[in-house]
Amino acid sequence: MVRSTNSRRPATLASLAAELGVSRTTVSNAYNRPDQLSPELRKRVLDTARRLGYPGPDPVARSLRTRKAGAVGLLLTENLSYAFRDPxxxxxxxxxxxACEDADHGLLLIPANPEHEDVASVHSAGVDGFVVYSVPDDDPHLAAVMERPVPTVICDQPSLPEIDRVGIDDGAAIKDLARHLIELGHRKIGVVCMRLARTRNDGPASPERQSRANFHVQRARLTALSEAFAEVGVDWEQVPVIERFDHTTESGGSAAARLMELDPEITAIICTSDILALGALTEVRRQGRRVPQDITITGFDGIDDAERVELTTVRQPVLEKGRAAGRLLLDASESTGKPREVLLDTQLLTGSTAGSPRSVEERWFGP
Amino acid sequence: MVRSTNSRRPATLASLAAELGVSRTTVSNAYNRPDQLSPELRKRVLDTARRLGYPGPDPVARSLRTRKAGAVGLLLTENLSYAFRDPxxxxxxxxxxxACEDADHGLLLIPANPEHEDVASVHSAGVDGFVVYSVPDDDPHLAAVMERPVPTVICDQPSLPEIDRVGIDDGAAIKDLARHLIELGHRKIGVVCMRLARTRNDGPASPERQSRANFHVQRARLTALSEAFAEVGVDWEQVPVIERFDHTTESGGSAAARLMELDPEITAIICTSDILALGALTEVRRQGRRVPQDITITGFDGIDDAERVELTTVRQPVLEKGRAAGRLLLDASESTGKPREVLLDTQLLTGSTAGSPRSVEERWFGP
DNA sequence: TGCGGGAACCGTAACGGTTCAGTAAGTGTG
DNA sequence: CACACTTACTGAACCGTTACGGTTCCCGCA
Structure with a gap:
């Protein structure tokens, strides 16, 4: 494929104009405002461009001048590749x-290695705005985004002043789930949650660590759980909460095992994500316990696999969250002054992994 | 969050320099080459920057000057969102x-609506290179990419002169599968394939349409299938091939139904993707046929769900393909002159959805 | 006292476009 | 025939930065 014909340096708008003996403006217009020049001249410009291997106006130079990049940056908490593992x-x-597609914008995935403090990737992203998704509130990348003078939408993050936000009511959602379990009779429960901070901690999470969690979503869910169970007299201090840094089914499995080891009497394992719950399910069954007869397992998210195994969980509209975030960012009719907030509905999915706990006698002596 | 202190126009490197009474170069150096100025001055620069709300050098302007964007563009054939549906x-x-993460590059997903002829999105992508994934060979977006004077890697596409490429040997891979079926005794088969051209055609695909397909991968697989079965005397003209535009399980199901309607005597349905095969599986069972006793179903790709249902399929290293494409693009040690090519291995996965066809009598009268 | 050499900083010229206020020629109008 | 209006094109300013090749100053050393 021939990419330039006679010069070693690639053709530019200026060289093309020189070749044609017209002004740069005219060449620019040939591409951007066809109505500003005669069809014949335009054709001549385009033909010469082809002949010289001129690929059209440089996008970066154009961006600099027009102050728009035609792209949206996405910052997430995990290694970029992780995003593709979690449904x-x-x-x-x-x-x-x-949403980006509708607005004819690109979507730039920004590498933000959580281990690195290096925020250069945020500084070098040529975008018209950022979406920040579930990043710990003390992440330097988040701070770097906030410094950039472009609109930003956050999702699954605590509110920030003057920043648009989309999310769900995590607390209300998981309270529905908790009340369901309470109605079924569960009082001795265990919890498996995702990472609570940027530092690794695979094991029990103290109430203090829970309430200081940097991941808003996890903190909100745990807090709501404690409140819901407090209503029926459960002392949250006594409820074992196992934290896992890696968000995998393996993590869920090992956490469930740990939980049952810590307190064999628990009748339900509440997981703060479906992925963790699926792992817990597998582990519990591997140990020969039946679900839900011997133990109840619940998740959160409502991913396809969860539905497939009839997991009792909370469905949240993940796709809608993304779409809403994109729309908020790209919608020109903003500038209302006040930051906007979109809260989406969730739905309790009563599957077949939650049931009434059997009494202790039953558990020992069989039904 | 205060974004600029005293001026209405956002601060720039120049205004910062003016404020400080130093040259722009020095301010630039404060950010990019700390060793070029005294620590004290650097601190003064950075402090003043904070005070003025200067967010650091503008990424677009920097890109223009340095001729690098720190991002890789990805072009794919489908609506952007589709990419997230296909495992x-x-x-x-x-x-x-x-791969991008390793090289500290962003990944820009380029909106390339296949319906649109509009290639502006390609022209306005500020990237250091492109990866083109499974785009029909007559897609204008592909042509637009080829015109951009940046390195490009293609994947699951036919070779293009001077362009690096990564892929698998689709023909060899599916021939292994075909021979497996042939050994089992299948001679009357039907095929379900993905779209063969940019124009919708939900129905039978003539041999001519097959050989003229614009999707390299599909064409290669169909051609190889015809060759493999020709070796045992099967007339490919007689083999029904049902094409589906949308790549969904529903498509696979309806295509399988159509196939069985067209020729009730087929003993195997070969699908060119796992997604289609999973749909076929469901449909066939819905009709009360047992797999593999009554009919054999095969797929292609080796996605997780396929493994879960023990689909007989070909596993291809999809993740490795992506990684290889990224590495090829970002690896500085290029400029070998010759275009590079990476061909990855595939593996026949003999699951439980392929078996020996029963004789016609058995089929009519039971075993 | 003269001089080599590094540290610290600076001036200018790109980088490749877009934009806007013109200008000159052509067209229709009363 | 003067006037307004349109069409087709141009010139210069500007977008915000970094690359390149200096200059200045100070220090150590013979």
């Missing part, structure tokens, strides 16, 4: 991509 | 994202 994240991405 | 595509994305 909930993929759903969010899909929704965001849809 | 194989997600795997590819994950691999590519990994």
């Amino acid at each position: 909930a994240a993929v759903g969010f991405l899909e929704g965001l991509a849809l | 194989a595509a997600v795997g590819f994305l994950e691999g590519l994202a990994l």
